[in-house]
Amino acid sequence: MVDTSIAKDPENGSRARKSSGPLRAAWGYALERPERVLSPLLLLALIGAWHVAAMTLGLPEFILPPPVKVWQALVDGLSASPFDVGGYWYHTGITAFEALSGFLLGSSAGIIVGMTVAHSRIVERVLYPYIIAIQSLPKIAIAPLFVIWFGFGIEPKILITTIITFFPLLVNSIAGANSVDPARIDLARSCNATPMQMFFKITLPSALPFIFAGLNMAAVLSILGAIVGEFVGAQAGLGMLILQRNELLDIAAVYSIFVVLAALGLTMHLTMRALERKLCFWSQRNRYKADLDGG
Amino acid sequence: MTQTAPRLMAVDDPMIESETLNRPPIIEIEDLNKVYRTRRHGDVNALSQINLTVRDGEFIALVGPSGCGKSTLLKILAGLLPRTSGNVTINGSALDGPSRDIGVVFQQPVLLPWRNIMQNVLLPLEFGRDRTREDLQGRALELLKMVGLEGFETRYPEELSGGMQQRAAIVRALIQDPRMLLMDEPFGALDAMTREQMNLEVLRIWQQNKKTVLFVTHSISEAVFLADRVVVMTPRPGAIAEILEIDLPRPRRLEMINSEQFGVYATRIRRLLNAMEDLS
Ligand SMILES: Nc1ncnc2c1ncn2[C@@H]1O[C@H](COP(=O)(O)OP(=O)(O)OP(=O)(O)O)[C@@H](O)[C@H]1O
Ligand SMILES: [Mg+2]
Numbered sequence: 117m118v119d120t121s122i123a124k125d126p127e128n129g130s131r132a133r134k135s136s137g138p139l140r141a142a143w144g145y146a147l148e149r150p151e152r153v154l155s156p157l158l159l160l161a162l163i164g165a166w167h168v169a170a171m172t173l174g175l176p177e178f179i180l181p182p183p184v185k186v187w188q189a190l191v192d193g194l195s196a197s198p199f200d201v202g203g204y205w206y207h208t209g210i211t212a213f214e215a216l217s218g219f220l221l222g223s224s225a226g227i228i229v230g231m232t233v234a235h236s237r238i239v240e241r242v243l244y245p246y247i248i249a250i251q252s253l254p255k256i257a258i259a260p261l262f263v264i265w266f267g268f269g270i271e272p273k274i275l276i277t278t279i280i281t282f283f284p285l286l287v288n289s290i291a292g293a294n295s296v297d298p299a300r301i302d303l304a305r306s307c308n309a310t311p312m313q314m315f316f317k318i319t320l321p322s323a324l325p326f327i328f329a330g331l332n333m334a335a336v337l338s339i340l341g342a343i344v345g346e347f348v349g350a351q352a353g354l355g356m357l358i359l360q361r362n363e364l365l366d367i368a369a370v371y372s373i374f375v376v377l378a379a380l381g382l383t384m385h386l387t388m389r390a391l392e393r394k395l396c397f398w399s400q401r402n403r404y405k406a407d408l409d410g411g
Numbered sequence: 412m413t414q415t416a417p418r419l420m421a422v423d424d425p426m427i428e429s430e431t432l433n434r435p436p437i438i439e440i441e442d443l444n445k446v447y448r449t450r451r452h453g454d455v456n457a458l459s460q461i462n463l464t465v466r467d468g469e470f471i472a473l474v475g476p477s478g479c480g481k482s483t484l485l486k487i488l489a490g491l492l493p494r495t496s497g498n499v500t501i502n503g504s505a506l507d508g509p510s511r512d513i514g515v516v517f518q519q520p521v522l523l524p525w526r527n528i529m530q531n532v533l534l535p536l537e538f539g540r541d542r543t544r545e546d547l548q549g550r551a552l553e554l555l556k557m558v559g560l561e562g563f564e565t566r567y568p569e570e571l572s573g574g575m576q577q578r579a580a581i582v583r584a585l586i587q588d589p590r591m592l593l594m595d596e597p598f599g600a601l602d603a604m605t606r607e608q609m610n611l612e613v614l615r616i617w618q619q620n621k622k623t624v625l626f627v628t629h630s631i632s633e634a635v636f637l638a639d640r641v642v643v644m645t646p647r648p649g650a651i652a653e654i655l656e657i658d659l660p661r662p663r664r665l666e667m668i669n670s671e672q673f674g675v676y677a678t679r680i681r682r683l684l685n686a687m688e689d690l691s
Contacts, residue, residue, distance in 0.1 A: 299521045306489050306515045307538035308508070317537060321525050398524040398567065 181368035190372035201352070204376055211342050211354040212380060214270050218277020219338035223331055226282040230289025231320070240290065247290075251283045256344050263349040273345030273353070280341040281334035288330030292323025325399040328392045335384045339377065354380075436500075437591060437623050438465040438488065443497035445483050445649075456648035457483045461497070463642065463651065465625065467590070470617055472638035473627045474680060476687060480649025481627045485593045488625065489515045502590065511539070514584030516594040520576035522568035522583075528555070529564040532583045547586055554582040557619075558612060574605040578612065585616070591623045599629065606630075607665060610637060614663055631684070635676045636663055643683050652683055 146153045163183050169175075170182035177185070196203020233240050255276070262272035296319055304318050346355025354373055361369040445458035457480045465471055473481050486492040488499065490509035499506040501513070522531045532551045536542065555561055558578040568576055577597055584592060594613075598606045610633060617624050628634050634641045638657050645652045657676055659667055667673055 297521070299517055299519055300523070302486075302491055302517065303515075303521045303534075304538060305491055306509050306513075307535040308511070308540070309538040310540060313538050317534070318523075321523070324525075398569070 178365045178367045181371060185368035186371040186375070189366070189369040190375055193369070193372060193376075204354075204357075204373070207352055207354045207357045208376055208380065210270065210352045211339070211346065214273040214342040214345065214353065215277055215338040215380075215384075218274045218341055219281050219334055221274070222278035222281030222338075223285045223334050225278070226285025226330070226334075227289050227327060229282075230286045231293055231315070231323075233286075234290045234293035244290075247283075247286060251287060255279050255283070256341070259345050259348045262345070268349050268351050270353075272348075273342050273350065276345045277338050277341035280337045284333040284337065285327065285330040288326045288333075289323060292326030293319055295326065296322040324396050328388070328396055328399075332385070332388050332392075335388050336381065339381055339384065343377070434466040434468055436464045437467040437469075437502055438463070438625075439498075439500040440464070440488075441498040441500075443484075443487070443499060444495045445480065445487060445492070446495045458487075459648035459650045461649075461651060463654075465623060468621050468623055470614075470624045470637055470639045471626065472634035472641045473625065473644060474629070474631060474634045474641060474684070475644030475649070475652075476646050476684060477629075478649075479644040479646035481644060482595050483649065485515075485595050485625065485627060489513055489593050511587055512589050513591045513593060514587070514589040516577075516580055516584045516592065516597045518596045518599055520568070520573075520580040522576055522579060524568055527565050527567050528560065528571070528579050531568065532579060532586055534583060535586055550588075551582065551586060554585055555579075557616065558582055572605075574601050574609060577601065577609065581613070581616070585620070585622075588620075589622070591625070592617075594624065594626045596627050596629065598633075606633070611665070613637065618662065631677050631680045632668055632673075634680070635659075635673055636668060641676070641680060643680055645687050652687070655679065 166180075167183050170180050173180065190204075193204035196205065198205040198209060200206060233243055258279070259272070259276050262275055266272040266275065300318050300322060301314070304314050309317070342353065343355040343358075346353040347359060350356040354377060358370055358373050361367075361373070440461050440463045443458055443461040444456075447455040447457055449455060461484065463471075473484070475481055483492065487494050488501070488506070490506065490513070501510060522528075523534065526534065529548070529551060532555065533547060536545075536547060552561075552564070555564065558581060560575060560578055560582070563571065563575070563579075568579070571579065577600075581597070597613075598609045601609060613624070613626075614637060616622070624637075626634075626637055628637075635657055641655045641657060643652045643655065644650065655676060659670075659672060659676075
């Protein structure tokens with residue numbers, strides 16, 4: 117791939133220093149990529165401040181549990197077997213499954229419908245006002261309805277996640293398909309491209325950066341959809357677990373589930389990012405991001 | 412080919428020399444008109460009564476002020492745009508849609524950023540209903556070598572300079588060995604130095620491969636330097652004002668630009684173009 121590792125600050129002499137001892141090397145690394153050192157330091161500082169606040173402010177534990185307790189809850193929850201309904205793995209698996217299946221269903225449907233709609237200008241013009249209207253609705257609001265229709269199992273959660281992730285991909289696919297450089301279309305037409313060839317070799321790849329912007333958005337929304345779905349009524353999942361621990365006033369456990377959720381979100385995000393870098397390596401936006409995290 | 416011969420003799424153009432006259436026509440345009448129907452500006456008469464016969468192996472340059480319909484004409488010939496009226500015969504048969512006999516080079520290189528140079532150059536082979544599954548990798552390498560892009564096969568377009576990208580686009584247009592090359596201001600975006608190099612390159616390709624070339628340009632000297640005949644067009648509506656035979660020796664060399672004869676041609680075209688500006 118392209119070499120994006122051009123040093124950004126000219127006075128950066130760390131490369132020369134690298135060879136003279138591990139400490140210097142570490143220092144050089146810190147100078148070159150300050151965020152990689154500062155980000156973890158910030159986390160430590162925040163946990164430290166939290167700890168001090170919990171010790172000195174004298175707030176009750178159901179408002180501000182000390183970090184050690186949260187850590188303890190996290191370790192307890194994660195040391196249980198994946199089949200133990202009292203542990204975290206089981207519920208994380210359920211929530212991840214709901215989020216992921218909804219994400220896959222919703223986003224692929226969004227891409228297919230979006231590309232089909234964009235193919236015909238008249239269909240697009242007829243549907244667009246409805247798409248915009250529905251998009252601005254808080255789709256979460258139908259979650260209670262789904263519980264009535266489909267019960268307390270995982271189906272209503274997958275369905276709500278599907279609906280939530282469908283729209284960003286619908287809108288972005290339409291925008292992506294419409295943004296294809298007409299010169300590329302002329303090029304393909306001058307070579308007698310069939311509609312299928314046009315779609316797979318020109319339109320779809322050209323729209324890919326837009327599609328990935330939609331996928332990134334949908335990845336975040338999918339976890340939100342699964343959690344809210346579980347809030348409304350569920351027998352399992354991290355959302356259900358939060359409500360349960362909340363009722364027991366085990367706030368340290370609630371906090372520790374937040375940590376699990378954050379890890380889930382981060383995993384999803386990094387996976388999407390890796391996929392984007394693989395498939396969309398040529399897109400400008402991607403180059404810039406790759407530059408930011410040094411890869 | 413035989414039935415087109417009598418028509419050829421009927422072409423009423425005293426400037427045609429016997430040598431070019433002997434070659435069969437490859438593009439025949441008769442009374443071609445193009446009207447764009449727009450909602451906002453009504454009908455735009457882009458081309459009006461275009462008559463032009465291009466002979467096999469000829470190098471034609473099209474010049475004219477902006478908006479006189481040069482791109483429109485090229486797009487019609489490339490089969491990208493329907494005509495309003497008139498007949499166009501290409502290679503003996505009536506024009507309908509894009510043809511494998513025609514390679515197009517656009518003003519921008521239009522390389523696909525997700526494909527490397529080799530994949531871009533081979534792109535036309537992946538299009539069309541009756542795809543020939545022939546392996547043209549070798550030919551692609553040969554052509555890339557010819558335009559000085561050897562060793563860049565696995566690079567991506569954005570790693571290449573504008574001139575290199577446009578050379579790759581020319582190779583892409585040549586990959587299926589078309590008999591005709593339509594070029595719409597292919598070097599408009601390049602600096603003067605690169606442009607001269609590219610002009611020599613195009614002449615070399617044209618001579619080596621015996622293509623017929625229709626070359627649109629804004630540059631009078633580029634037109635005179637390259638072409639056998641220069642077609643000067645007028646705007647509103649786009650029509651042919653004059654066709655100039657350029658009687659400079661081949662192969663053309665850059666020094667010829669300073670010759671007296673070259674100056675005479677250039678001045679003649681400039682006068683024609685200036686006269687149009689006075690009119691409008
Ligand atoms: N798609 C279109 N719809 C309506 N009018 C058009 C369209 N394309 C071109 N025209 C009009 O047709 C005329 C000829 O346009 P064309 O692009 O062929 O000119 P050109 O000679 O290539 O100009 P330039 O040298 O600037 O490229 C212009 O008046 C232009 O406004
Ligand atoms: Mg033009």
